Amino acid sequence: MAFDIKNPYLLFLGDAPDQLAAKTANGVKVWRPDWCIGQFRLPGCKADLGLPDVSIEEAAAKGAKTVILGVANRGGKIADSWTVELVKALELGMDIASGLHTRVTQVPALKEAAAKHGRTLFDVRHPTQDFAVASGVKRTGKRLLTVGTDVSVGKMFTTLAIEKEMVARGMNADFRATGQTGIFIAGAGVSIDAVIADFISGSVEWLAPENTADHWDLIEGQGSLLNVSYAGVTMGLIHGAQADALVMCHEVGRPHMRGLPDYPMPEILPTMDLILLHARHVNPDAKFVGVALNTSNVSAEAAAAFKEKTAKETGLPVVNPLIDGVAPIVDVIQKG
Amino acid sequence: MAFDIKNPYLLFLGDAPDQLAAKTANGVKVWRPDWCIGQFRLPGCKADLGLPDVSIEEAAAKGAKTVILGVANRGGKIADSWTVELVKALELGMDIASGLHTRVTQVPALKEAAAKHGRTLFDVRHPTQDFAVASGVKRTGKRLLTVGTDVSVGKMFTTLAIEKEMVARGMNADFRATGQTGIFIAGAGVSIDAVIADFISGSVEWLAPENTADHWDLIEGQGSLLNVSYAGVTMGLIHGAQADALVMCHEVGRPHMRGLPDYPMPEILPTMDLILLHARHVNPDAKFVGVALNTSNVSAEAAAAFKEKTAKETGLPVVNPLIDGVAPIVDVIQKG
Numbered sequence: 001m002a003f004d005i006k007n008p009y010l011l012f013l014g015d016a017p018d019q020l021a022a023k024t025a026n027g028v029k030v031w032r033p034d035w036c037i038g039q040f041r042l043p044g045c046k047a048d049l050g051l052p053d054v055s056i057e058e059a060a061a062k063g064a065k066t067v068i069l070g071v072a073n074r075g076g077k078i079a080d081s082w083t084v085e086l087v088k089a090l091e092l093g094m095d096i097a098s099g100l101h102t103r104v105t106q107v108p109a110l111k112e113a114a115a116k117h118g119r120t121l122f123d124v125r126h127p128t129q130d131f132a133v134a135s136g137v138k139r140t141g142k143r144l145l146t147v148g149t150d151v152s153v154g155k156m157f158t159t160l161a162i163e164k165e166m167v168a169r170g171m172n173a174d175f176r177a178t179g180q181t182g183i184f185i186a187g188a189g190v191s192i193d194a195v196i197a198d199f200i201s202g203s204v205e206w207l208a209p210e211n212t213a214d215h216w217d218l219i220e221g222q223g224s225l226l227n228v229s230y231a232g233v234t235m236g237l238i239h240g241a242q243a244d245a246l247v248m249c250h251e252v253g254r255p256h257m258r259g260l261p262d263y264p265m266p267e268i269l270p271t272m273d274l275i276l277l278h279a280r281h282v283n284p285d286a287k288f289v290g291v292a293l294n295t296s297n298v299s300a301e302a303a304a305a306f307k308e309k310t311a312k313e314t315g316l317p318v319v320n321p322l323i324d325g326v327a328p329i330v331d332v333i334q335k336g
Numbered sequence: 337m338a339f340d341i342k343n344p345y346l347l348f349l350g351d352a353p354d355q356l357a358a359k360t361a362n363g364v365k366v367w368r369p370d371w372c373i374g375q376f377r378l379p380g381c382k383a384d385l386g387l388p389d390v391s392i393e394e395a396a397a398k399g400a401k402t403v404i405l406g407v408a409n410r411g412g413k414i415a416d417s418w419t420v421e422l423v424k425a426l427e428l429g430m431d432i433a434s435g436l437h438t439r440v441t442q443v444p445a446l447k448e449a450a451a452k453h454g455r456t457l458f459d460v461r462h463p464t465q466d467f468a469v470a471s472g473v474k475r476t477g478k479r480l481l482t483v484g485t486d487v488s489v490g491k492m493f494t495t496l497a498i499e500k501e502m503v504a505r506g507m508n509a510d511f512r513a514t515g516q517t518g519i520f521i522a523g524a525g526v527s528i529d530a531v532i533a534d535f536i537s538g539s540v541e542w543l544a545p546e547n548t549a550d551h552w553d554l555i556e557g558q559g560s561l562l563n564v565s566y567a568g569v570t571m572g573l574i575h576g577a578q579a580d581a582l583v584m585c586h587e588v589g590r591p592h593m594r595g596l597p598d599y600p601m602p603e604i605l606p607t608m609d610l611i612l613l614h615a616r617h618v619n620p621d622a623k624f625v626g627v628a629l630n631t632s633n634v635s636a637e638a639a640a641a642f643k644e645k646t647a648k649e650t651g652l653p654v655v656n657p658l659i660d661g662v663a664p665i666v667d668v669i670q671k672g
Binding site: 133281 | 472564598617
């Protein structure tokens with residue numbers, strides 16, 4: 001895999017200015033609690049994941065294999081106070097996996113220490129692997145892709161919830177990560193928005209390769225065909241995934257598309273139709289199996305009404321994965 | 337501009353093994369004959385553009401500003417025999433613009449000579465500029481985008497033919513290049529298939545910025561929404577271009593999509609419908625103004641029949657730009 005990040009993890013929070021800055025680390029803790037042996041915080045850190053605070057030495061003693069930098073750093077630079085601790089981690093046998101924009105592989109002290117101690121530095125936002133151009137050749141095995149009306153509508157959460165439900169039912173399924181938080185959670189994956197344009201769909205063919213007939217790759221979606229900033233990424237995901245099953249994700253009550261005040265939020269049904277046109281180009285059997293709603297910004301009444309309306313219009317199970325779980329969606333998948 | 341390549345040019349053919357290896361240089365010669373002061377060939381060169389053969393010294397004396405490496409090199413490496421001549425060109429005050437996969441900026445002798453003599457090395461396949469994420473905000477000025485059923489169906493040729501016709505009519509128009517040959521022809525542009533996935537549409541917004549109301553940006557298309565290898569690039573082009581006018585390009589008689597034996601060539605009409613869905617998301621006034629056919633692989637009879645059928649189905653002018661020119665398409669654009 002492009003990234004092969006060993007667990008257990010030490011979640012490095014540094015001097016995170018608030019809880020939101022540790023959003024990525026929090027996602028790892030929520031979805032992979034067994035992999036997280038603790039959190040590391042410097043003086044002044046305002047984030048807390050509710051994990052034991054451990055020093056680098058204690059983490060090493062407890063068997064931590066990788067320090068996860070799942071935190072937004074200040075000013076785009078890695079502070080010297082961080083470097084000192086991270087060098088210690090490398091000396092004590094841990095790798096470092098970073099979700100920062102700043103590359104840890106370009107911090108001289110870390111590069112030298114990693115080389116000296118035979119450790120690996122992963123910049124998960126920056127794929128280093130070369131991918132092939134997509135072939136479009138049909139692969140065995142089953143694939144699910146989460147898609148959406150916009151960015152940040154719950155695609156990763158929904159995909160992980162489906163993985164959890166499938167695994168609980170004894171199904172053969174793997175979450176396939178396409179973003180930084182997902183990559184930490186999977187220990188592998190492709191930061192697809194950072195891939196060279198020619199290789200977007202090719203990187204997805206690589207991420208979700210041929211598999212046994214009963215196996216499900218659950219591919220984390222990104223962007224939206226209707227989000228004009230990122231639709232190229234989404235297009236490549238749809239073509240590369242060759243999805244058998246699609247799950248539509250949507251945030252109820254969002255006033256306009258994220259970052260695009262000129263673009264109202266798309267309606268669910270026409271967006272599904274548009275996506276199907278492209279999904280069926282690579283897999284004529286592609287179909288939607290459910291709708292996942294983020295209803296955290298509307299009243300319970302509004303949420304219930306929207307859910308009912310959407311279920312009626314689509315004829316599919318409509319859930320808020322956070323509240324309802326995704327069992328009705330997995331039921332549809334199992335029925336085939 | 338990302339690349340600002342000064343002319344006149346010296347077209348460097350090196351030891352090109354055949355005429356096809358000099359395809360890019362030939363495109364520059366065809367579309368910008370006035371910029372090309374000559375060709376440079378090493379012993380064993382099997383390509384000939386029909387330009388005067390000049391030495392590096394003669395090119396410098398004639399005022400060449402840039403050496404264009406518009407040729408496929410053998411084995412992906414720049415031979416020492418090339419380097420010697422290219423260093424000479426840098427010493428004599430020329431820049432070098434390369435369309436090779438191998439980066440001239442990574443050949444130590446060239447890097448050193450360029451630094452020493454204050455010259456610039458352009459690797460046009462490798463954008464070095466950072467682009468912003470697309471905003472989708474409507475820009476003034478008019479834009480035309482060529483699109484197609486597949487890759488390599490004549491989009492660049494059609495776009496350049498339209499520029500030529502518009503300029504001949506005194507219209508205010510600029511060709512905007514998105515591939516290596518186009519970049520040499522324009523002296524500027526973005527090699528869009530090499531842009532990071534998140535910035536595809538943003539790079540097009542940058543390439544074809546706000547302009548005066550009467551101005552036309554004629555944007556060179558790439559790929560196809562139905563070519564599963566490259567559709568992400570095409571999607572970003574469609575969203576970034578906010579095209580007022582679209583021209584559909586197609587090769588008659590191609591047995592299947594380029595490089596994709598499992599995918600038959602798409603029909604023109606449904607492909608146009610699909611493209612319009614996306615083009616109108618960013619510009620509700622987007623419409624097709626013509627169809628450009630490459631008919632070089634079918635008989636004259638078959639070509640004529642296909643043209644007639646397509647004109648009837650689309651209600652648009654249908655031309656083979658190479659034979660018929662593009663005047664009927666520009667007529668439609670002028671009528672508005």
